[in-house]
Amino acid sequence: MDCYNLTSMTWKEVEESLKTVQLAIIPIGAHEQHGPHMVESCDAVLAEQMAKKLGQRMYPYAWVTPTINMGISPHHINFPGTISLQPTTLIAVLKDMISSLKYHGIKKFLLLNSHGGNQSTLNVASSMLTNELEVEIYYAKTTASARKSFEKYVTSSLFGHSCEREVSEALYLAPELVRMDELEKGDIREDGRWKQLRPGKAIQGFYFYEEMTKNGCIGDATKASKEIGQHIVEESLDNLTEELNKLLNLKADIPY
């Protein structure tokens, strides 16, 4: 076993793992449109793959839990197939998961999130539930920390959704998510919400994605490659591993 992945362990194996495990990694994604060239499970699959790779690096100190494969996506609802949770639903699911895991002896949690629309809810969830359940909860975007790779390898001026960055990550972690013969650049609408995002403007919390892009993409997926994805993913895993080692007071030379 090179990763304590709860979904493929028996209770005996889980019991044994508790001799070393101090933290649970909870992968969180979304089920939403990703333009004409990526399938709707994209965020959930990427979060799960990242969590498993991080779980390998943090072995034998971390569990990887089942993935929460839907998230906060009301802004994508006008594209067919999107399923969105209410923020209160996501917080309730997290509360029940964390309560169960605390019952088994875990006190530290990393919410490993791949979907930008979940971030504000995870901020609320972590501050609420840290106090309520008396545990330590952290949240992080899967690949947001790969600053060197973004600078060095990503050439699009705009990225954000089903773009050069995200499609590259998928080509490295789960290429079956991508329709290579359908790759499209974002069909950006210059009017609408963009104007509201300028400094000093009042920002409307609720909006629809089609106000910003006609085909559901922001960025240029045609520039994506597996190599770019590998740089982004591996740099992010280095950073997340370093961060978790600090949180768990582990030395940097743990075996992985």
Ligand SMILES: [Zn+2]
């Ligand atoms: Zn996504």
